Structures are given as C-alpha cells and as structure tokens.
C-alpha cells in the first residue's frame with residue numbers, strides 16, 4: 428500500500444497536502460465541509476502581535492487564471508488567537524501551523540514566544556513575504572540581510588519546527604533560501620504571492636484599494652514551480668511547494684521538482700474539497716507508478 | 731453531517747424574466763438543507779481562465795419537495811452572462827447554504843420589504859416565509875421601467891405589492907423611497923428589509939434611522955471564497971471589519987458604518 432506520510436524535521440505528517448495560510452481560515456471554516464484531520468496540516472491565518480484591521484475594501488480582483496488580494500493580514504492579534512480561537516481548534520487531529528508576522532523583528536519574536544506555549548501548534552511558519560503590509564512582511568523577505576536577521580532572531584527563541592515562507596518577488600530565490608537555511612530554518616515554504624496590479628479601464632481606477640496586491644492561483648504556477656526547483660538544488664532542508672496548485676497533477680509536479688510537501692491556497696476558494704482530492708490523486712499516482720513512499724517522488728524529475 | 735455542501739445541481743430552467751434578469755432553477759438529487767431568506771449560494775460558472783472564481787447569488791425560491799433552488803440572476807459582466815447561457819439539462823457546482831439570513835419578524839408585526847433589480851428575489855422569499863398575515867406584509871419593488879419588473883403574480887397571496895419605475899411605466903414614478911407608502915406610512919412598520927443597489931439601500935437606511943425603525947439590508951461585497959476563509963469581502967462595522975459572507979450578507983443598519 429502506498430504510504431503518503433512525510434517527515435519534516437521531527438514532525439510526521441499523514442500526507443504531504445497542507446492548506447495554505449490565509450486561504451483556510453483557522454481550520455474551522457473547512458471543518459464545516461469535512462473532517463480537517465484528513466489533511467496533512469493546516470497553515471492558520473497570519474497572526475500579528477496586535478489587532479490589525481487589514482486594508483480597505485476592495486481587497487480582491489479576479490484576474491486571468493487567478494486573483495489579486497490585498498487583505499493585509501487582518502487578524503485580532505496573537506492574544507485573541509490564544510484565548511478565543513486556539514481552544515476551539517486545538518483538538519483537530521492534524522498539524523496546526525501558526526503563520527507568524529511582524530512589522531519589526533521584535534514583533535516576530537514576541538509572537539513566536541507566545542506561540543511557543545501552545546502545545547498543539549506543531550510548527551511556526553515565519554511569513555517574511557506578505558506583499559500587502561507597509562511595514563515588515565515582504566521587506567524582510569526580499570533581501571538576504573533582512574531574511575537572515577529575522578530568521579536568526581526568531582530561531583533563537585523558537586522552540587518549534589521553524590518554516591520560513593519566502594517571497595517570489597526577488598531576483599534570485601536561491602540566495603534567500605540559503606540565507607535562511609544558514610540561520611537555522613528547518614524548512615522553507617515557497618512561494619507567497621507575486622506583487623501585481625489590476626485596473627478598470629472604463630473607470631480608470633485600480634481594482635484594489637491598495638493599488639497593488641498579491642497574485643495567486645494557476646497563473647503563478649509555472650514560476651512557483653521553477654523557484655521550487657531552483658531552491659531544491661540550493662538547500663538541504665525540506666521544501667514546501669506553494670503556488671497555483673489546483674489538482675493532484677500540479678502537486679506531483681511540485682514534488683518532482685523537489686517539494687517534500689505542498690500547500691493548496693487559492694484552489695480552496697474554487698472548491699474546499701480540492702485538498703482532499705489531491706490526497707486521493709497522489710495515492711492513485713503512487714499506485715499507478717508502483718511507488719511505495721513519497722520519497723520516491725520528491726526530486727525525482729528524470730533529466 | 732457537514733454544515734455546508736459542495737454539490738452539482740442540474741439546471742432545469744434558465745429563462746429570461748425581463749430585459750436584464752434571468753430565472754435559474756436548479757435541482758439536487760439530495761434533500762436540500764433549510765435555507766433562511768437572505769442566504770446565498772456560490773456558483774462555479776465554468777473552468778475558463780477568465781471566470782476563475784465562483785459568483786454569489788441570493789436564493790429566491792426553494793422547493794423542498796422538488797429539491798429545487800431558484801435564483802434571479804442579473805446580467806452584469808462575464809460570469810453572470812455565461813451563467814444565463816447555460817442550457818437546461820447541464821449541471822453546475824454550488825456551495826451552500828452560505829451566510830446568515832434576515833431576522834424573522836415576530837407575529838403581528840408589520841413589515842416593509844423593498845427590493846430593487848435582482849434584489850427582488852430575497853424579498854419575495856422573505857414575504858413567503860414571514861409567517862405573517864398578508865395584511866401585515868408590504869412590498870415596494872423598484873425598477874427602471876415596466877420591462878425591468880418581474881411577474882410576481884404567484885406572490886400576491888403573501889402581501890401587498892407596490893411598484894415604482896423611473897419612467898412611470900408601472901406604479902408610481904421615481905425611486906422606491908419616493909413611493910407614497912414609503913413617504914407617508916413608514917412609521918407604521920415595525921421592520922424594514924431591503925435588497926438592491928447600494929444607493930437604494932442607503933437611501934432607505936437613512937430614513938429608517940431617522941424614524942428609528944429596525945432595518946436590515948443585504949450587501950453584495952465582492953467575494954473570493956464565500957465561506958469565511960479569505961477575508962476579502964469585509965464591511966466596516968461597529969464590531970470591526972466583518973466578513974459579509976459569514977457575518978452577513980444581511981446586516982442591521984445600526985451595525986454598519988455607512989455615511990448616511
């Protein structure tokens with residue numbers, strides 16, 4: 428029988444399919460459709476130290492094979508999360524991973540220290556790649572010194588598995604991946620959204636309140652896939668592939684390019700069942716190809 | 731049992747109601763969950779690259795014995811146009827039930843329901859389900875012209891109907907807020923419900939607020955998911971930015987931060 432389990436650092440995942448941060452709420456919303464314990468992991472909505480209202484409406488625009496968003500990390504802050512949301516979700520039998528954000532290194536550290544205390548949070552995904560906030564976020568993720576500084580400081584305090592989420596808005600993804608690996612990241616997840624823009628020609632106005640926003644969905648898949656491939660050859664830590672994954676074939680492509688696991692994001696808006704369909708599809712693929720373990724796929728691109 | 735479903739439904743009717751609105755009736759092979767007027771479904775139009783996301787539509791009519799859902803769809807852009815072109819017999823994928831519906835009136839209350847354009851649908855649904863004596867249910871329906879109104883004969887039994895048109899071709903000339911019932915009898919109502927263009931709902935909200943009458947409106951903010959995971963559909967409220975898809979689409983006007 429095909430074994431779908433994967434290991435990242437010391438964590439064992441039932442399968443390599445995770446739902447991406449900001450596209451799966453706090454897991455409860457997906458649990459309205461099906462039992463989230465079937466998922467490899469749920470990456471929770473990005474949290475910050477203090478309450479953030481996020482950006483003004485409109486925050487989204489549909490684009491060809493994808494969408495732009497400018498949510499801007501709306502959340503009620505880490506303390507609210509700990510008091511009100513964590514108790515409701517902590518018993519889901521899957522890995523819950525906190526997506527940690529900050530506008531300064533100190534904020535990232537403070538949020539990490541608070542999340543350290545939560546037994547049922549398996550790992551921290553350090554988001555240094557949000558394109559929709561004025562301070563922090565992507566500013567850390569687009570330069571090696573910035574990415575190194577925040578990873579180093581958070582690594583010092585972080586007692587959990589540390590995943591660093593990379594921005595694709597860089598010239599060379601391998602430099603950033605190597606930089607965070609050098610500072611003790613256990614894994615890198617890539618990619619976050621691409622900075623983009625949409626305009627209403629008739630009204631001559633931008634479609635987003637923030638003018639620019641983050642592009643996601645199938646439109647970005649080939650670029651994300653290329654970046655995963657490049658990163659795979661640059662670092663030794665496991666890679667979590669993200670970007671426009673809509674079906675099992677997409678997920679397998681990312682794994683062949685070197686991803687040890689994948690995250691499904693925007694596809695969930697189309698159909699919240701897609702992550703489960705991908706799990707089944709991967710199992711099917713393994714059976715068809717006579718593969719016993721996920722390791723038989725990861726990085727196994729024939730050249 | 732899951733609280734929300736993703737299901738393929740078969741279109742059994744897709745017919746023009748008037749110049750801009752279509753009636754789309756879909757059937758499920760399974761019993762439907764209970765819908766409250768004001769709740770909506772999120773429809774996948776197809777997999778073409780230009781219509782990537784689903785489109786939300788309020789429920790107009792439910793027939794629990796036939797397992798059918800009807801929608802009133804106004805042609806606005808590429809998605810709604812494509813939806814109205816799908817032939818009977820084909821199936822489309824829906825997510826439902828979504829959002830929170832209108833607050834039901836309590837027995838013996840007098841209610842005023844105001845609908846504009848495709849917003850007429852949820853108002854007719856509420857009139858039918860209100861449980862009130864029809865004498866206490868009053869509806870003002872507004873449109874540009876006679877041709878833009880839909881035939882409501884099947885609903886006359888549930889309440890008293892008034893019409894407005896901008897050109898005066900049916901009912902009173904002008905906007906819904908200029909109708910004599912709205913102008914002269916507003917204070918006789920315990921609850922006002924509205925669904926339609928923003929400008930219409932704001933004009934209604936302004937008067938309801940002045941007269942301190944309970945008033946709920948149904949918002950149509952742009953949505954990516956429709957079930958609370960993306961935080962794209964937010965509306966500023968006295969409780970902060972709330973998702974229209976999960977905390978709405980129906981809101982009490984006192985909770986909204988409308989400049990009215």
Ligand SMILES: Cc1cc2nc3c(=O)[nH]c(=O)nc-3n(C[C@H](O)[C@H](O)[C@H](O)COP(=O)(O)OP(=O)(O)OC[C@H]3O[C@@H](n4cnc5c(N)ncnc54)[C@H](O)[C@@H]3O)c2cc1C
Pocket residue numbers: 627770785786787788789801802803804805806807808809810811848849851949950951952953979
């Ligand atoms: C909860 C809810 C219930 C709804 N119920 C109904 C209903 O019962 N009947 C009905 O006909 N419509 C309803 N709508 C509106 C409907 O969803 C939109 O008309 C539809 O999504 C437009 O898609 P489109 O592809 O045709 O337009 P697009 O091609 O996407 O857009 C055309 C133009 O209209 C603008 N636009 C698109 N959607 C909206 C919107 N929601 N608000 C403001 N501007 C918009 C776009 O920015 C663009 O300029 C509802 C919306 C919501 C959120």
Ligand SMILES: Cc1cc2nc3c(=O)[nH]c(=O)nc-3n(C[C@H](O)[C@H](O)[C@H](O)COP(=O)(O)O)c2cc1C
Pocket residue numbers: 447448449450472473474496498500526554557592618619620642643644645647669670671672690691692693694960961962
């Ligand atoms: C509406 C929306 C909100 C998002 N919010 C977050 C977030 O809070 N933190 C984060 O790290 N990434 C966030 N992302 C990025 C996704 O997690 C993912 O990296 C990106 O969308 C690319 O994957 P996809 O094409 O599968 O969606 C968000 C994406 C979308 C579309």
Ligand code: FES
Pocket residue numbers: 952953954955956957958959960961962963964973974975976
């Ligand atoms: S549309 Fe996604 S949260 Fe409302």
